[in-house]
Amino acid sequence: xxxxxxxxxxxxxxxxxxxxxxxxxxxxxxxxxxxxxxxxxxxxxxxxxxxxxxxxxxxxxxxxxxxxxxxxxxxxxxxxxxxxxxxxxxxxxxxxxxxxxxxxxxxxxxxxxxxxxxxxxxxxxxxxxxxxxxxxxxxxxxxxxxxxxxxxxxxxxxxxxxxxxxxxxxxxxxxxxxxxxxxxxxxxxxxxxxxxxxxxxxxxxxxxx
Amino acid sequence: xxxxxxxxxxxxxxxxxxxxxxxxxxxxxxxxxxxxxxxxxxxxxxxxxxxxxxxxxxxxxxxxxxxxxxxxxxxxxxxxxxxxxxxxxxxxxxxxxxxxxxxxxxxxxxxxxxxxxxxxxxxxxxxxxxxxxxxxxxxxxxxxxxxxxxxxxxxxxxxxxxxxxxxxxxxxxxxxxxxxxxxxxxxxxxxxxxxxxxxxxxxxxxxxxxxxxxxxxxxxxxxxxxx
Amino acid sequence: xxxxxxxxxxxxxxxxxxxxxxxxxxxxxxxxxxxxxxxxxxxxxxxxxxxxxxxxxxxxxxxxxxxxxxxxxxxxxxxxxxxxxxxxxxxxxxxxxxxxxxxxxxxxxxxxxxxxxxxxxxxxxxxxxxxxxxxxxxxxxxxxxxxxxxxxxxxxxxxxxxxxxxxxxxxxxxxxxxxxxxxxxxxxxxxxxxxxxxxxxxxxxxxxxxxxxxxxxxxxxxxxxxxxxxxxxxxxxxxxxxxxxxxxxxxxxxxxxxxxxxxxxxxxxxxxxxxxxxxxxxxxxxxxxxxxxxxxxxxxxxxxxxxxxxxxxxxxxxxxxxxxxxxxxxxxxxxxxxxxxxxxxxxxxxxxxxxxxxxxxxxxxxxxxxxxxxxxxxxxxxxxxxxxxxxxxxxxxxxxxxxxxxxxxxxxxxxxxxxxxxxxxxxxxxxxxxxxxxxxxxxxxxxxxxxxxxxxxxxxxxxxxxxxxxxxxxxxxxxxxxxxxxxxxxxxxxxxxxxxxxxxxxx
Numbered sequence: 001x002x003x004x005x006x007x008x009x010x011x012x013x014x015x016x017x018x019x020x021x022x023x024x025x026x027x028x029x030x031x032x033x034x035x036x037x038x039x040x041x042x043x044x045x046x047x048x049x050x051x052x053x054x055x056x057x058x059x060x061x062x063x064x065x066x067x068x069x070x071x072x073x074x075x076x077x078x079x080x081x082x083x084x085x086x087x088x089x090x091x092x093x094x095x096x097x098x099x100x101x102x103x104x105x106x107x108x109x110x111x112x113x114x115x116x117x118x119x120x121x122x123x124x125x126x127x128x129x130x131x132x133x134x135x136x137x138x139x140x141x142x143x144x145x146x147x148x149x150x151x152x153x154x155x156x157x158x159x160x161x162x163x164x165x166x167x168x169x170x171x172x173x174x175x176x177x178x179x180x181x182x183x184x185x186x187x188x189x190x191x192x193x194x195x196x197x198x199x200x201x202x203x204x205x206x207x208x209x
Numbered sequence: 210x211x212x213x214x215x216x217x218x219x220x221x222x223x224x225x226x227x228x229x230x231x232x233x234x235x236x237x238x239x240x241x242x243x244x245x246x247x248x249x250x251x252x253x254x255x256x257x258x259x260x261x262x263x264x265x266x267x268x269x270x271x272x273x274x275x276x277x278x279x280x281x282x283x284x285x286x287x288x289x290x291x292x293x294x295x296x297x298x299x300x301x302x303x304x305x306x307x308x309x310x311x312x313x314x315x316x317x318x319x320x321x322x323x324x325x326x327x328x329x330x331x332x333x334x335x336x337x338x339x340x341x342x343x344x345x346x347x348x349x350x351x352x353x354x355x356x357x358x359x360x361x362x363x364x365x366x367x368x369x370x371x372x373x374x375x376x377x378x379x380x381x382x383x384x385x386x387x388x389x390x391x392x393x394x395x396x397x398x399x400x401x402x403x404x405x406x407x408x409x410x411x412x413x414x415x416x417x418x419x420x421x422x423x424x425x426x427x428x429x430x431x432x433x434x435x436x
Numbered sequence: 437x438x439x440x441x442x443x444x445x446x447x448x449x450x451x452x453x454x455x456x457x458x459x460x461x462x463x464x465x466x467x468x469x470x471x472x473x474x475x476x477x478x479x480x481x482x483x484x485x486x487x488x489x490x491x492x493x494x495x496x497x498x499x500x501x502x503x504x505x506x507x508x509x510x511x512x513x514x515x516x517x518x519x520x521x522x523x524x525x526x527x528x529x530x531x532x533x534x535x536x537x538x539x540x541x542x543x544x545x546x547x548x549x550x551x552x553x554x555x556x557x558x559x560x561x562x563x564x565x566x567x568x569x570x571x572x573x574x575x576x577x578x579x580x581x582x583x584x585x586x587x588x589x590x591x592x593x594x595x596x597x598x599x600x601x602x603x604x605x606x607x608x609x610x611x612x613x614x615x616x617x618x619x620x621x622x623x624x625x626x627x628x629x630x631x632x633x634x635x636x637x638x639x640x641x642x643x644x645x646x647x648x649x650x651x652x653x654x655x656x657x658x659x660x661x662x663x664x665x666x667x668x669x670x671x672x673x674x675x676x677x678x679x680x681x682x683x684x685x686x687x688x689x690x691x692x693x694x695x696x697x698x699x700x701x702x703x704x705x706x707x708x709x710x711x712x713x714x715x716x717x718x719x720x721x722x723x724x725x726x727x728x729x730x731x732x733x734x735x736x737x738x739x740x741x742x743x744x745x746x747x748x749x750x751x752x753x754x755x756x757x758x759x760x761x762x763x764x765x766x767x768x769x770x771x772x773x774x775x776x777x778x779x780x781x782x783x784x785x786x787x788x789x790x791x792x793x794x795x796x797x798x799x800x801x802x803x804x805x806x807x808x809x810x811x812x813x814x815x816x817x818x819x820x821x822x823x824x825x826x827x828x829x830x831x832x833x834x835x836x837x838x839x840x841x842x843x844x845x846x847x848x849x850x851x852x853x854x855x856x857x858x859x860x861x862x863x864x865x866x867x868x869x870x871x872x873x874x875x876x877x878x879x880x881x882x883x884x885x886x887x888x889x890x891x892x893x894x895x896x897x898x899x900x901x902x903x904x905x906x907x908x909x910x911x912x913x914x915x916x917x918x919x920x921x922x923x924x925x926x927x928x929x930x931x932x933x934x935x936x937x938x939x940x941x942x943x
Contacts, residue, residue: 036620189614312748396839
């Protein structure tokens with residue numbers, strides 16, 4: 001170290017020492033996993049519909065179909081929404097826990113999805129990318145048929161036939177259909193879903209990709 | 210012509226000086242050693258002793274001492290310049306003058322004459338004997354007595370005392386004394402004067418450390434008195 | 437004497453090395469001035485610098501580690517506590533604002549390690565534990581990260597806003613849609629916590645103060661070993677300098693006490709060895725020189741005795757030469773004349789030998805200077821005003837050796853008469869504290885090339901003339917005599933013409 005570099009080195013060292021003083025800002029730092037929260041009601045008495053948030057991202061909505069409701073077929077419930085029969089689509093579309101037992105439970109859940117977010121959901125900024133059933137009026141609901149797995153290892157394939165063209169659907173809308181169907185069919189959503197419509201068939205998709 | 214005894218160990222110097230002096234009419238006896246010289250002294254009865262300082266056996270200073278024990282024979286030392294210390298010792302021992310070797314015969318002879326020359330009387334009208342304190346100086350008889358007791362003075366001492374006492378209280382510089390008493394040049398060796406004054410004081414002063422008769426004037430020279 | 441013939445009159449002056457050499461040596465005395473940036477200062481500064489860098493680096497590294505530990509602990513505690521709180525939460529989807537606010541209030545009360553403010557965002561819903569629905573401290577980056585579908589992670593960010601450091605934590609909420617077997621699903625609900633870190637900042641600042649308060653005394657303490665080390669290095673250096681100085685003044689037996697085995701003692705040993713070597717060589721040289729001088733002295737001593745015999749009989753030869761046949765007479769006269777010259781030469785050699793052996797003694801007496809010069813001239817029979825013109829200031833009393841002063845004046849005048857031209861003027865006057873004797877001739881002056889050498893022994897200006905009437909030592913003896921008096925003698929050329937020798941001797 002000669003005479004000229006010595007003071008430079010010292011001042012550099014002091015600078016480093018001084019720069020470390022106090023508390024600095026940081027970038028965003030990852031710290032642990034997300035928090036798993038308990039969502040009411042219990043899984044046995046609820047359905048999960050996949051809508052979209054205001055940012056266009058998936059936002060599931062949990063609806064109670066439990067027996068707490070005094071009369072599942074009564075025209076009004078706690079929210080005061082007017083009800084429509086299950087074959088008519090709309091925000092007030094209702095299904096009861098009993099509906100979930102039948103083989104057509106998935107159809108009903110999909111009908112609820114197509115009926116769109118309810119008012120309280122819309123208030124929180126929840127939207128859907130699927131065609132509104134209201135505008136269409138009375139239309140045939142999507143039909144879901146299950147094709148059993150060929151082997152034990154393979155997932156079951158579910159074919160969903162939508163009553164509207166699917167080729168022009170945005171990706172988010174397709175995902176709404178796929179996820180809602182998957183979790184309706186399987187508690188852990190482990191099914192392959194093939195979405196089709198009057199205009200053709202989309203590639204098979206999964207929700208838990 | 211004066212009779213000269215030469216004590217010199219070196220044959221060439223001895224012979225050369227003897228030859229030179231004899232040519233000038235001096236009667237010269239030589240001796241190669243101090244011992245032989247002292248023997249010749251009684252026999253030859255010289256007027257003056259030429260004494261080499263560097264002698265084998267008994268050296269010149271010792272010879273000088275021995276001579277002064279019994280006589281006031283004029284002594285001139287032969288010396289080489291540079292033997293300064295020996296010169297001082299020889300002068301203290303009572304030598305009257307010294308000659309630096311090598312020297313021409315005329316120089317040696319001039320010194321011999323100077324030493325032997327009697328102090329000229331300043332004037333015939335003066336009384337023969339002068340009294341200065343306890344000192345009685347007989348200028349004619351060349352004797353000095355202190356409190357009635359005769360003091361033996363070497364020729365140089367006598368001449369110095371006579372010169373100084375002739376003009377009491379007059380200051381003489383050492384150069385002046387060298388010129389008048391020793392007939393040296395002005396630039397001669399002032400140690401001659403100093404040594405002679407010391408010897409003289411030892412003989413005539415009551416306490417040589419505090420001289421009454423031969424007084425020193427620092428930076429100027431010597432004077433006789435005031436008593 | 438000296439040959440000093442030169443064609444050109446010149447005003448060149450050559451100072452004979454006399455007392456001025458001694459004064460020059462005195463001027464080169466020990467320089468004991470302090471060094472403002474000397475070895476000591478530099479050593480101490482270097483020590484302090486090293487100590488400062490050491491202290492500073494240690495303090496800085498310790499501080500950083502401790503600060504990071506403090507902050508990490510605070511952050512980890514806060515993040516895990518917050519996640520724990522959030523996980524205990526139960527909610528509807530979509531959220532019910534009032535019940536969510538209640539939950540947030542509950543979480544806000546259990547902030548760890550410090551109270552925090554808690555915010556939740558869901559779609560367009562904004563709920564908080566405070567009266568403001570959202571916090572300005574939370575950055576868009578944190579929001580974007582929390583909202584990312586693929587990265588379901590908690591995250592935090594330190595933000596400094598308005599001088600206050602904050603820890604902002606984002607934890608997205610996930611849930612199991614129908615069964616815990618499936619992958620956790622994004623709920624779209626994100627919880628934020630904002631905690632200020634002023635307590636941590638205070639801790640960190642306390643550490644900085646502690647580091648500073650520790651480092652300054654450490655520097656002060658470092659000064660002590662620095663001074664001790666500087667002393668340890670400087671003592672031998674100082675000793676070395678003293679020794680070197682002492683050697684320079686001619687004390688060649690100077691040695692340094694060399695102990696230990698470090699570089700400085702190596703240096704000291706080397707110095708000692710060199711000094712011993714030098715002393716040995718100088719002693720050898722001195723011995724050789726002394727031998728040479730003794731030889732010259734011995735030779736002249738030995739010559740003196742036969743010369744004494746020869747000189748005593750030259751008169752005999754001179755007187756009897758007339759009676760011999762002419763060839764023998766010439767030979768005899770030649771021997772006589774040369775014997776005389778030889779005697780002078782031997783006398784001068786002896787004189788020079790005594791100066792060389794420092795055996796020459798000064799027998800000073802207080803004399804009248806003008807008298808002295810006058811007697812010299814008279815004694816040499818230089819009384820013809822056509823030859824020598826004295827201008828003597830009367831009444832100057834000087835303390836000098838009359839015999840040596842006589843030699844000085846006689847040599848200078850004799851030299852002027854021999855090599856210069858008559859009339860020779862001799863001036864004597866007092867100037868300040870000096871007695872000045874000036875001998876000037878009317879000759880051609882001294883050639884400038886010759887001027888520096890006129891006082892050299894046996895120096896001949898004209899090489900063709902191998903011998904002059906003098907011994908060739910006259911001016912050298914003059915110089916030595918003047919020096920013995922503590923004076924100087926200079927040779928110069930008068931612009932008007934002729935050489936001027938000036939002798940200055942202290943009064």
